[in-house]
Amino acid sequence: MSTTTATEKTSRIERAGRLQSRLSDPGYRWLLLVVAGVFGALLLAILIALVLQARPALVHDGLGLITSTRWDPVHAHYGALSMVVGTLITTAIALVLAVPLGLGTAVALATYVPRRLRTPLSVLVELLAAVPSVVFGLWGLLVVAPWFAGSLEPWLKSAFGFLGIFNGTPIGIGVLLAGVILAIMILPTMAAISRDVIIAIPRDQREGASALGATSWQVVSGVVLPSARSGILGAGVLAAGRAMGETIAVTMVIGNTDSIPHSLLGQGQTMASLIANEFTEATEPFHLSSLIAVGLLLLVISALVNGGARLMVRSIARSAPGVGVL
Amino acid sequence: MSSPSLDPGGGRDFEGSFGASDPILSRRAEVQRTAASQLVRRKVTSRVAVFLCRASLVAALVPLVAVLAYTIRRGVSAWSVAFFTHLPTPAGIAGGGVSNAIIGTLIIDFFAALMAVPLGVGVGLFLSQSNGKVAYVLRFGADVLAGIPSIVIGIFAYAVLVVTLKHFSAIAGSFGLAVIMLPTVTRASEVAIRGVPRDVTEAGLALGGHRAHVARRVVLPAALPGVLTGVLLGIARAAGETAPLLFTAIGSQFTSYNVLHPMAAMPLIVYFDGIQAYPDLQKAAWGTALALIVIVFVLSVGGRVLSSRVRRSVG
Numbered sequence: 105m106s107t108t109t110a111t112e113k114t115s116r117i118e119r120a121g122r123l124q125s126r127l128s129d130p131g132y133r134w135l136l137l138v139v140a141g142v143f144g145a146l147l148l149a150i151l152i153a154l155v156l157q158a159r160p161a162l163v164h165d166g167l168g169l170i171t172s173t174r175w176d177p178v179h180a181h182y183g184a185l186s187m188v189v190g191t192l193i194t195t196a197i198a199l200v201l202a203v204p205l206g207l208g209t210a211v212a213l214a215t216y217v218p219r220r221l222r223t224p225l226s227v228l229v230e231l232l233a234a235v236p237s238v239v240f241g242l243w244g245l246l247v248v249a250p251w252f253a254g255s256l257e258p259w260l261k262s263a264f265g266f267l268g269i270f271n272g273t274p275i276g277i278g279v280l281l282a283g284v285i286l287a288i289m290i291l292p293t294m295a296a297i298s299r300d301v302i303i304a305i306p307r308d309q310r311e312g313a314s315a316l317g318a319t320s321w322q323v324v325s326g327v328v329l330p331s332a333r334s335g336i337l338g339a340g341v342l343a344a345g346r347a348m349g350e351t352i353a354v355t356m357v358i359g360n361t362d363s364i365p366h367s368l369l370g371q372g373q374t375m376a377s378l379i380a381n382e383f384t385e386a387t388e389p390f391h392l393s394s395l396i397a398v399g400l401l402l403l404v405i406s407a408l409v410n411g412g413a414r415l416m417v418r419s420i421a422r423s424a425p426g427v428g429v430l
Numbered sequence: 431m432s433s434p435s436l437d438p439g440g441g442r443d444f445e446g447s448f449g450a451s452d453p454i455l456s457r458r459a460e461v462q463r464t465a466a467s468q469l470v471r472r473k474v475t476s477r478v479a480v481f482l483c484r485a486s487l488v489a490a491l492v493p494l495v496a497v498l499a500y501t502i503r504r505g506v507s508a509w510s511v512a513f514f515t516h517l518p519t520p521a522g523i524a525g526g527g528v529s530n531a532i533i534g535t536l537i538i539d540f541f542a543a544l545m546a547v548p549l550g551v552g553v554g555l556f557l558s559q560s561n562g563k564v565a566y567v568l569r570f571g572a573d574v575l576a577g578i579p580s581i582v583i584g585i586f587a588y589a590v591l592v593v594t595l596k597h598f599s600a601i602a603g604s605f606g607l608a609v610i611m612l613p614t615v616t617r618a619s620e621v622a623i624r625g626v627p628r629d630v631t632e633a634g635l636a637l638g639g640h641r642a643h644v645a646r647r648v649v650l651p652a653a654l655p656g657v658l659t660g661v662l663l664g665i666a667r668a669a670g671e672t673a674p675l676l677f678t679a680i681g682s683q684f685t686s687y688n689v690l691h692p693m694a695a696m697p698l699i700v701y702f703d704g705i706q707a708y709p710d711l712q713k714a715a716w717g718t719a720l721a722l723i724v725i726v727f728v729l730s731v732g733g734r735v736l737s738s739r740v741r742r743s744v745g
Contacts, residue, residue, distance in 0.1 A: 239501060239719045
C-alpha cells in the first residue's frame with residue numbers, strides 16, 4: 105500500500121515537474137530571446153529612424169550634401185562640406201596632441217611609475233574621463249579662450265606666423281581651441297585603453313628583454329610597443345571616434361561659423377556642433393531633414409570607426425583582466 | 431678543473447691556448463666592445479624616454495586637474511541655500527537658483543534608468559548564456575552603440591518621441607539617455623553574470639530549479655554587485671550628457687513634474703547659461719557644473735568601490 109502511494113506521489117511530482125519545465129524553460133528562453141530581439145530592433149531602429157527623417161534631404165540634395173560648402177538655410181542650400189572639413193581639422197588637432205601624450209601616460213602608468221602610485225593615478229585618469237563634456241565646454245569658453253586670445257595665439261602668430269596656419273585675429277574661440285579641448289577630453293580614453301593593452305602583455309616577455317640587458321626604454325620600444333601595436337591603434341581610432349562625435353564642448357568653443365576655417369585661429373563648425381546649433385531653430389522641413397542627414401553621416405562614420413577599433417582592441421586584449429574601460 | 435670547458439673562469443686560458451683566431455671568441459670580444467661603447471648612449475636614451483613618459487603623464491593630468499580645480503573654485507562660490515532651493519531669476523536679479531534643473535535631472539535620469547536597466551540586464555543575461563552568432567552580433571552592436579555620438583542619439587529620440595508626440599518632452603530626453611546607458615549596463619551585466627561560478631548555477635538546477643527560477647533567485651543575486659556597478663556607471667555617463675536633451679527635454683524656466691512636458695535639466699543650465707555674457711548666469715553655470723561633477727563622481731566612485739569589493743571577495 106505504502107509503496108503504491110509513494111510511487112503515485114513520485115509520478116505526480118514528476119508529471120508536475122515535467123509540465124512546469126515544459127512551461128517555464130522554453131518560456132524563459134523565449135523571454136530572453138524577446139529581450140535580445142528588442143535590443144537588436146532598437147539598434148536597427150536608430151539607423152532606420154535617421155534614414156527616414158533624412159530621406160527628403162538625401163533625395164533633394166544627394167551628394168551635394170557633402171560636396172558643397174554652401175550652407176545657407178535662408179536660400180535652402182544645404183552643403184555640409186565645411187562641417188566635414190571642420191570635423192576633420194579639429195579631430196586631427198586632437199589626435200596630434202592626445203595620441204603621443206596618451207601613449208606616454210599609458211606607458212608611465214603601466215611601467216614607469218612607482219607601484220604604490222599606479223592604482224590611484226589610473227583611477228584618477230579614469231575618473232577624469234567621466235567629467236561631463238559640458239563642463240569642459242564651460243571651462244574652455246570662460247577660462248581657456250581668454251588665455252588663448254591674450255597669450256598663446258599672439259605668441260603662435262609671431263613665432264610660427266610664417267607657416268600660414270596661424271593667420272587671422274586671435275580671439276580665443278575657434279578651431280584651434282576646439283581641437284585642444286577635444287585633445288584634453290580624449291586623453292583619458294587614449295591613456296586608459298592603451299594602459300590596459302600594455303598591462304595585458306605577458307610579464308615574461310618584458311622580463312626576458314630585461315634579462316638580456318635591455319634598458320627600461322628598450323624593453324618598452326622593443327617589446328611592449330610592438331606587441332601592443334594593434335591595441336594602441338585601436339585606442340587611437342576609438343579616441344578619434346570620440347573626438348569626431350563630441351558635441352557640446354565643441355559647440356561652445358568653436359565659434360559656429362558655417363564656412364571652411366581660413367586658419368587654425370579661425371572659427372568653424374563641426375558636423376555635431378552644426379546639429380546642436382541649428383536643430384531647434386530649423387523651421388523649414390528641408391533644413392531639419394538636412395541636419396538629420398548630417399547626423400546620419402556622423403552615425404555611419406562613427407559606427408564604422410568604432411566597429412573597426414573594437415575589433416582591433418578586442419583581438420589583442422581578449423584575455424586581459426581589467427579591460428573594463430570600454 | 432677536470433673539464434675546463436664548463437669552467438666559467440677558464441675562458442681566458444681557452445683563448446690563450448687556441449689563439450685569437452677562434453671566430454667565436456673574436457666575435458664575443460667585438461660584441462663586448464660595441465656593447466661597452468653603446469652603453470652610455472643606451473642609458474641616456476632610456477633616461478630621456480622615461481622622463482618624457484613621466485612628463486606626459488604630468489602634462490595629461492595638469493589640464494584635467496585644472497578643470498576640476500577651477501570648477502570647484504568657481505562653483506563653491508556660486509553655491510548657497512537659495513541656489514539649491516530657488517527657481518532661476520532673470521540676469522541681474524540676485525537670489526536665483528537651479529532647483530527646477532536639479533529636480534528635472536533627477537526625474538529624467540530616473541525614467542532613463544527605469545527604461546535601460548531591465549532591458550540592459552535582460553540582454554546581459556542573454557549574452558552571458560549564449561555564445562552563438564546572435565549573441566556575437568548583439569555584443570558587437572552594444573560596443574558600437576557605446577561609440578555613437580550622443581547628438582545622434584538625441585536625433586533618434588527626437589524622431590521616435592518628439593515627432594510622434596508632436597511636442598518636446600522630458601520622457602523623450604529620458605529615452606535618449608536610456609539608449610546611452612544601455613551599452614554600459616548590458617556589458618557590465620554580462621561580465622558580472624559570467625563571473626558567477628558555474629557550480630552555483632548547476633547546484634540550483636540540480637535541486638530541480640527551473641532556468642528562470644535559478645536565474646532570478648540564484649544567478650542574479652550573486653551577480654548583483656557587478657550589475658549595480660554597471661547601472662551606476664551607466665547613470666553617471668548619462669547624467670552628464672547634454673546633447674540628447676537639447677531637442678527633447680529642451681529646458682524650462684519652471685519646476686515641472688510632468689514628463690510629457692519640457693523640463694529643466696542641469697547640463698542644459700550649464701550650456702545655456704554658460705554661453706551668456708551675464709556674470710550671474712555664468713555663476714549659475716559654474717555652480718551647476720560643480721553639482722553635476724559631484725553627482726557623476728559619487729556615482730562612478732560608488733560603482734568602482736562596489737566592483738572592487740566584489741573582485742576582492744571572489745579572488
